[in-house]
Amino acid sequence: xxxxxxxxxxxxxxxxxxxxxxxxxxxxxxxxxxxxxxxxxxxxxxxxxxxxxxxxxxxxxxxxxxxxxxxxxxxxxxxxxxxxxxxxxxxxxxxxxxxxxxxxxxxxxxxxxxxxxxxxxxxxxxxxxxxxxxxxxxx
Amino acid sequence: xxxxxxxxxxxxxxxxxxxxxxxxxxxxxxxxxxxxxxxxxxxxxxxxxxxxxxxxxxxxxxxxxxxxxxxxxxxxxxxxxxxxxxxxxxxxxxxxxxxxxxxxxxxxxxxxxxxxxxxxxxxxxxxxxxxxxxxxxxx
DNA sequence: ATGCAAACGCAAACAGTTTGCATTAATTTT
DNA sequence: AAAATTAATGCAAACTGTTTGCGTTTGCAT
Numbered sequence: 001x002x003x004x005x006x007x008x009x010x011x012x013x014x015x016x017x018x019x020x021x022x023x024x025x026x027x028x029x030x031x032x033x034x035x036x037x038x039x040x041x042x043x044x045x046x047x048x049x050x051x052x053x054x055x056x057x058x059x060x061x062x063x064x065x066x067x068x069x070x071x072x073x074x075x076x077x078x079x080x081x082x083x084x085x086x087x088x089x090x091x092x093x094x095x096x097x098x099x100x101x102x103x104x105x106x107x108x109x110x111x112x113x114x115x116x117x118x119x120x121x122x123x124x125x126x127x128x129x130x131x132x133x134x135x136x137x138x139x
Numbered sequence: 140x141x142x143x144x145x146x147x148x149x150x151x152x153x154x155x156x157x158x159x160x161x162x163x164x165x166x167x168x169x170x171x172x173x174x175x176x177x178x179x180x181x182x183x184x185x186x187x188x189x190x191x192x193x194x195x196x197x198x199x200x201x202x203x204x205x206x207x208x209x210x211x212x213x214x215x216x217x218x219x220x221x222x223x224x225x226x227x228x229x230x231x232x233x234x235x236x237x238x239x240x241x242x243x244x245x246x247x248x249x250x251x252x253x254x255x256x257x258x259x260x261x262x263x264x265x266x267x268x269x270x271x272x273x274x275x276x277x278x
Numbered sequence: 279a280t281g282c283a284a285a286c287g288c289a290a291a292c293a294g295t296t297t298g299c300a301t302t303a304a305t306t307t308t
Numbered sequence: 309a310a311a312a313t314t315a316a317t318g319c320a321a322a323c324t325g326t327t328t329g330c331g332t333t334t335g336c337a338t
Contacts, residue, residue: 151284154285156285156286186287189287191285195286198284214294
């Protein structure tokens with residue numbers, strides 16, 4: 001994703017704060033929530049109001065620059081850059097750690113399903129929950 | 140699931156309100172949110188306080204009678220009876236309709252993944268998003 | 279029937295998110 | 309390059325969904 005131009009290309013204004021948000025998302029391994037983004041910006045000396053972060057992300061999600069993610073048992077909204085592909089996560093129910101799953105077993109399945117149902121399918125979320133090796137020991 | 144006895148079996152007290160909640164969940168096609176449950180109870184002349192619904196569901200989720208569900212772009216928590224199997228949903232992004240997907244392509248995949256990662260996997264969420272046939276016409 | 283713990287209602291607190299409005303900054307027009 | 313236009317921002321307040329403390333009620337074991 002070309003952070004330098006994407007905002008203008010999508011009809012949004014290219015501001016320091018929005019670019020800052022995109023850089024945060026670019027450097028982060030997992031989806032971040034709004035407060036997390038604000039905190040990372042402040043570490044980089046970019047003062048920003050929470051509602052600005054909310055609005056920027058909503059706008060950018062609207063034009064497909066970022067996408068919303070949410071996880072079971074957590075009411076917060078997380079964001080990530082809109083990936084060419086898509087990500088799936090393995091969650092530890094105890095320590096809340098997150099591991100990305102590379103392989104997606106659903107591409108073919110989604111195609112079949114689209115045919116059967118006549119839906120036009122655009123994305124899917126897959127999250128798998130369990131206990132990581134460390135937390136199994138503790139149990 | 141045997142609504143008559145499950146509460147006592149799991150060490151919870153069998154009250155009218157909790158039984159009412161379970162009956163609501165039994166008669167509902169899709170996961171319901173807490174307010175939805177309260178409204179359905181009131182229609183059945185069961186007055187109940189919202190916090191009672193919250194606490195009852197949390198307790199029942201704790202002992203595995205019900206399970207929490209959440210959907211992309213909606214921060215509310217939904218509940219359903221804990222199924223022997225599990226459910227996956229097909230979401231229309233426009234009209235927000237929900238269709239249950241019977242077949243789960245992930246059973247084998249989850250087993251493999253558990254072996255590879257040494258996680259003890261307990262559940263997964265799969266939600267597929269797109270546009271239903273009706274909403275495709277409107278576009 | 280009595281006593282104890284769990285379940286309940288109510289009000290208040292809380293967390294995350296959204297909104298209205300006045301101000302500032304980015305892009306467009308001149 | 310300056311002026312005009314419109315989007316983006318900060319701030320305070322509102323709002324929604326959820327949680328908590330506490331006094332009262334109910335279910336259930338004794």
